[in-house]
Amino acid sequence: MQQSYEKYYVPAQSPWPIVGAVALFLIAVGAANVVMEYSNQSDGYGPYILALGLVVLLVMIVGWFKNQIDESMAGLYSAQLGRSYRQGMTWFIFSEIMFFGAFFGALFYARMISVPWLGGASNNAMTNAVLWPEFQALWPLVTTPGGTTTEAMGPAGLPTINTIILLISSVTLHFAHVGLEKNKRKQLAWMLGATIALGGIFLFFQVQEYIHAYRDLGLTLQSGIYGNTFFLLTGFHGMHVTLGTIILLVLFFRVLKGHFTPDNHFAFQAGAWYWHFVDVVWVMLFLFVYVL
Amino acid sequence: MSKATEISSHDAGATAAHEDHHEHHIPKGVMRWILTTNHKDIGTLYLWFSFIMFLTGGAMAMVIRAELFQPGLQIVEPDFFNQMTTVHGLIMVFGAVMPAFVGLANWLIPMMIGAPDMALPRMNNWSFWILPFAFAILLASLFTEGGGPNFGWTFYAPLSTTYSNDSTALFVFSVHIMGISSIMGAINVIVTIFNMRAPGMNWMKMPLFVWTWLITAFLLIAVMPVLAGAVTMVLTDKFFGTSFFDAAGGGDPVMFQHIFWFFGHPEVYIMILPAFGIISHIVPTFARKPLFGYASMVYATASIALLSFIVWAHHMFTTGMPVYMEMFFMFATMLISVPTGVKVFNWVATMWRGSMTFEVPMLFALAFIVLFTIGGLSGLMLAITPVDFQYHDTYFVVAHFHYVLVSGAIFSIMAAVYYWLPKWTGRMFNIGLAKTHFWCSLISVNVLFFPMHFVGLAGMPRRIPDYSLQFADYNQWISIGGFAFGLSQLIFLAVVIQACRKQGEPVSDRVWEGANGLEWEIPSPAPYHTFETPPVVK
Numbered sequence: 057m058q059q060s061y062e063k064y065y066v067p068a069q070s071p072w073p074i075v076g077a078v079a080l081f082l083i084a085v086g087a088a089n090v091v092m093e094y095s096n097q098s099d100g101y102g103p104y105i106l107a108l109g110l111v112v113l114l115v116m117i118v119g120w121f122k123n124q125i126d127e128s129m130a131g132l133y134s135a136q137l138g139r140s141y142r143q144g145m146t147w148f149i150f151s152e153i154m155f156f157g158a159f160f161g162a163l164f165y166a167r168m169i170s171v172p173w174l175g176g177a178s179n180n181a182m183t184n185a186v187l188w189p190e191f192q193a194l195w196p197l198v199t200t201p202g203g204t205t206t207e208a209m210g211p212a213g214l215p216t217i218n219t220i221i222l223l224i225s226s227v228t229l230h231f232a233h234v235g236l237e238k239n240k241r242k243q244l245a246w247m248l249g250a251t252i253a254l255g256g257i258f259l260f261f262q263v264q265e266y267i268h269a270y271r272d273l274g275l276t277l278q279s280g281i282y283g284n285t286f287f288l289l290t291g292f293h294g295m296h297v298t299l300g301t302i303i304l305l306v307l308f309f310r311v312l313k314g315h316f317t318p319d320n321h322f323a324f325q326a327g328a329w330y331w332h333f334v335d336v337v338w339v340m341l342f343l344f345v346y347v348l
Numbered sequence: 349m350s351k352a353t354e355i356s357s358h359d360a361g362a363t364a365a366h367e368d369h370h371e372h373h374i375p376k377g378v379m380r381w382i383l384t385t386n387h388k389d390i391g392t393l394y395l396w397f398s399f400i401m402f403l404t405g406g407a408m409a410m411v412i413r414a415e416l417f418q419p420g421l422q423i424v425e426p427d428f429f430n431q432m433t434t435v436h437g438l439i440m441v442f443g444a445v446m447p448a449f450v451g452l453a454n455w456l457i458p459m460m461i462g463a464p465d466m467a468l469p470r471m472n473n474w475s476f477w478i479l480p481f482a483f484a485i486l487l488a489s490l491f492t493e494g495g496g497p498n499f500g501w502t503f504y505a506p507l508s509t510t511y512s513n514d515s516t517a518l519f520v521f522s523v524h525i526m527g528i529s530s531i532m533g534a535i536n537v538i539v540t541i542f543n544m545r546a547p548g549m550n551w552m553k554m555p556l557f558v559w560t561w562l563i564t565a566f567l568l569i570a571v572m573p574v575l576a577g578a579v580t581m582v583l584t585d586k587f588f589g590t591s592f593f594d595a596a597g598g599g600d601p602v603m604f605q606h607i608f609w610f611f612g613h614p615e616v617y618i619m620i621l622p623a624f625g626i627i628s629h630i631v632p633t634f635a636r637k638p639l640f641g642y643a644s645m646v647y648a649t650a651s652i653a654l655l656s657f658i659v660w661a662h663h664m665f666t667t668g669m670p671v672y673m674e675m676f677f678m679f680a681t682m683l684i685s686v687p688t689g690v691k692v693f694n695w696v697a698t699m700w701r702g703s704m705t706f707e708v709p710m711l712f713a714l715a716f717i718v719l720f721t722i723g724g725l726s727g728l729m730l731a732i733t734p735v736d737f738q739y740h741d742t743y744f745v746v747a748h749f750h751y752v753l754v755s756g757a758i759f760s761i762m763a764a765v766y767y768w769l770p771k772w773t774g775r776m777f778n779i780g781l782a783k784t785h786f787w788c789s790l791i792s793v794n795v796l797f798f799p800m801h802f803v804g805l806a807g808m809p810r811r812i813p814d815y816s817l818q819f820a821d822y823n824q825w826i827s828i829g830g831f832a833f834g835l836s837q838l839i840f841l842a843v844v845i846q847a848c849r850k851q852g853e854p855v856s857d858r859v860w861e862g863a864n865g866l867e868w869e870i871p872s873p874a875p876y877h878t879f880e881t882p883p884v885v886k
Contacts, residue, residue, distance in 0.1 A: 166598060
């Protein structure tokens, strides 16, 4: 007990947070302008501001992480600091769960409440009769009350293959972690590499699926609540897989440089937690968006 | 709780000696504030930012009250009036009250638990410095073609989707940044409390401000991402043709309200739980008695936080819900008055037979207890579903939430500033001026908000720039109270500036005779670095 309170590393001044603040500012202004220009069909500075913001953010991440890695390699970190980082990462993942929760909530609300009510369920017979008497409450909602039609994306084929890919990637990542803890560096590198490859394949198939949806099924972002929940849930999940793959890629290069020891590898653990979290989200997605 | 505050004199001496050594390292100039990782610097930044936002949002309230001084359209266009109500709300919630509490948390939590700093100091800097940028974007949207957000701070669909102007995109992304800031701040607070308490400070010895902030931080991490989801859906509905909140595509505008208030109700407690913590520090100090019912305070805070997740639909009784759901949300809401009542009871019981004195922080704390209770009771009236059909969207609601937020949350922040300011600056503030500030605020806040109950019950709707003639007298009183309250805050500004410029008598380490807690064991003003060696709490 007494030992763990000895010296807590408090970093001196750092330029990276303010660089990151400027980056977020540019990204927000840029993204907002991109959106406004997109809806007005006009040209403007939005994309450039957004791109500049992303570059500054990248500089910030590289610089900040370099600091962090140097400090870690210099042995400045105590076990207590490691606990702070792990707890911080856990709470960050909890916030991510709540973010996806908002979209799952929208999906459940649409399926359980708004679509059936529009079809006259509960005591809403008149809603149906007055607003859209033709409307049939079905899920997947292939014909909206307003009359937009689309086709549903079933679980067979790519979605099932992608599920298997992600589940396998969780297993390979677990064995990479086991390799790290047992100091089997070769197993660590190979298994981590395999995980990254599986992540890449998943993303590739996901793009194929989107092309299929837009070209063959007429399932777009504009096809009513079914398409909305489909694209926002899978889209945000895809963004998280992309981010996770980048994180694992950084870890991979650090592994090749000989970083991480069996008892000091917070970054690896955080990346692994993130990957497993993204996998769990996919399982929920597969179940509620594709299967049920 | 008083037990928690005894530290061995050996440790205190050692810490003090250590700190002298570090005084030389305080960086100078503007870059100190931009690059800082020091929890006290960042706390100061948060508090000043919050004060500037408080005055900015207040100026917008003045515009609203000037327009409503007389019936008819007088000074501003209705659309600009709507922008003022919207941005006033957004600024006060996300720019004034929340950052003020985060600033207090930054200053106080490490000092209260005997930690050298926050657990993640660089992230701490980041979570502050993105805030000014977020509000710059929000305020800049007011100057865009078509104006800023005009759909109310609750941005109900379809006002914020079908009928909003283009600057909604700026609004959405600025809210995203505010959310990121809150989440990072909250993660920092939780990790600090979990991981950096001094040896011997176990859970049930923790000061109540730390407890209430721990629970607040949990609420923040749980609901700010949901807000991010809500604004994202508004963005895609408005600009990318989705129909989350459009029945023609199978969505539902009422779904927006469910998602928003799932965030919004815990948000209300985010803005009041730290206030409960502050009052639980001040009342025992000036009653010179330990807090009555420490454990029950902790359990009550946790109960309020848990209940806050299952009451959200009481904001939308009139928007269409099955009767059994209205009943559920009504009773769940009323249940919250039990733990809240426990708290008010405990504060009163703490004062019972105490040797009370009425220094400025105590005046604000007492005003808080009385006025917050008034706001709580009008909340109970609003919780009753059938009568809410009458009160909904009237000035009665405005009166209710301003009693809990202005004479509740804001008064507690002022109480906290007066209570801990001498510890921060090492000088006693100008007591005469501070008392003037208190009495002016107390009287004007009631002139401002109490008549709103009457006009609300009589049916005056909120968020409308015009009203029927019969409400004119009351509205003049309300506006006069509003201007007086706004001007009174300039006195507060003067007191704080004087204190920061080191005017006033030097104070002792303990500052207040009855004060207890680790933060009173260190020198006044608090050294730049404190507790680099953790104290031992007995």
